[in-house]
Amino acid sequence: MRPDTRDPAPTDDAGPATPAPRPDAEWTIGRLIAWTADYLKKRGAESPRLDAEVMLAHVLDFERVQLYTHYEDVVEDAPRAAYRDLVKRRADGAPVAYLVGRKEFFSLRFDVSPAVLIPRPETEYLVLGFVEAAKRLESPRAADVGTGSGCLAVACAKQHATASFAAIDVSPDALAVARGNAERHGVADRIEFVQGDLLAAVADRPPFDLIVSNPPYIPSGDLAGLEPNVRDYEPWLALDGGADGLELIERLAAQAIPLLKSGGRLMIEIGAGQDEAARAILSRHPEYQVLPTVRDLQGHPRVVHAARV
Structure with missing residues (x-):
């Protein structure tokens, strides 16, 4: 498994849901949204990108529109770990509304x-x-x-x-x-x-x-x-x-x-x-x-x- 700093979401028995990032890549807001939307889409989510945005905005204490004004900002380890937990629970079926309250x-x-x-x-x-x-x-x-x-x-x-x-x-x-x-x-x-x-x-x-x-x-x-x-x-x-x-x-x-x-x-x-x-x-x-x-x-x-x- 990739180190925590390179792993925004959980893996399953079949391995990572998407290809590993480049070694020099950083987890910006934009990359996290794209990665998570793909991850959730493969697990049958009806609105994967919206789910990804709502959960990330919640973790960062942003309004959704702020994600796009901070698209290239790097997300630090602590909020990314909290986000990864939400993504895993969403992939397991928990409704986004309950996850973010x-x-x-x-x-x-x-x-x-x-x-x-x-x-x-x-x-x-x-x-x-x-x-x-x-x-x-x-x-x-x-x-x-x-x-x-x-x-x-x-x-x-x-x-x-x-x-x-x-x-x-x-x-x-x-x-x-x-x-x-x-x-x-x-x-x-x-x-x-x-x-x-x-x-x-x-x-x-x-x-x-x-x-x-x-x-x-x-x-x-x-x-x-x-x-x-x-x-x-x-x-x-x-x-x-x-x-x-x-x-x-x-x-x-x-x-x-x-x-x-x-x-x-x-x-x-x-x-x-x-x-x-x-x-x-x-x-x-x-x-x-x-x-x-x-x-x-x-x-x-x-x-x-x-x-x-």
């Missing part, structure tokens, strides 16, 4: 831990739905059910300066992460963090103008077949939607009826292939007017949407 969502930084689901771009359609529904309301009261990292409540509160939220989660560890994110973005004074199962913990509150949720919607039988970086790292509590993946959606639809004002909106993120079934659940309640499903740019159904009659 943060993830961007709706152009905001959110701290994450294994107690919360990693925010995903698909969930941003809930924020867009909230913004559209709330833009004519003076001081909307809203609930975020299953808040996790708090990404929904925080992003929505940032987009609407007078909105207030009840951010609900069954996990106290998740609520601690969400509270920290609300404080980071200056909206903690407008978000109440509530521990409880769906809407039961706020059943005695005045009705809400909007209820948003990214509930667990993976069928229980499908969990074992998820990609390893999801299955082995993200909390099953935030993934398991019951036998058909719709159990939480069905409960939430029923619980929301007495907690929505007339004309209030319920918006729920759904999984692939669940649009028809989720709309049928809402349609069984005459208290709802089922609105068109929100679709992403590829035309995939993302958010079922109903108004309280």
Whole structure:
């Protein structure tokens, strides 16, 4: 094996993942990114260069853009050793967000831990739905059910300066992460963090103008077949939607009826292939007017949407 000063990432039983550098070569930021991107690509990473950049920026305490303004800087032994550890763990399947402790969502930084689901771009359609529904309301009261990292409540509160939220989660560890994110973005004074199962913990509150949720919607039988970086790292509590993946959606639809004002909106993120079934659940309640499903740019159904009659 090459000496530590020449070895930015781990080797496996087959030997180094890439050819050894020239003896006179130094591990600059640019060379580390290129080497690591190739290493991770060979191990099946979906976004190897992005992963390499995010981890290196984390180790160096840089913003990603700073990597390119310091492209020829040599990375010293200590940060390179820390980086090598992250690269090895990423190659073993650990999500980058958990390795660096943060993830961007709706152009905001959110701290994450294994107690919360990693925010995903698909969930941003809930924020867009909230913004559209709330833009004519003076001081909307809203609930975020299953808040996790708090990404929904925080992003929505940032987009609407007078909105207030009840951010609900069954996990106290998740609520601690969400509270920290609300404080980071200056909206903690407008978000109440509530521990409880769906809407039961706020059943005695005045009705809400909007209820948003990214509930667990993976069928229980499908969990074992998820990609390893999801299955082995993200909390099953935030993934398991019951036998058909719709159990939480069905409960939430029923619980929301007495907690929505007339004309209030319920918006729920759904999984692939669940649009028809989720709309049928809402349609069984005459208290709802089922609105068109929100679709992403590829035309995939993302958010079922109903108004309280």
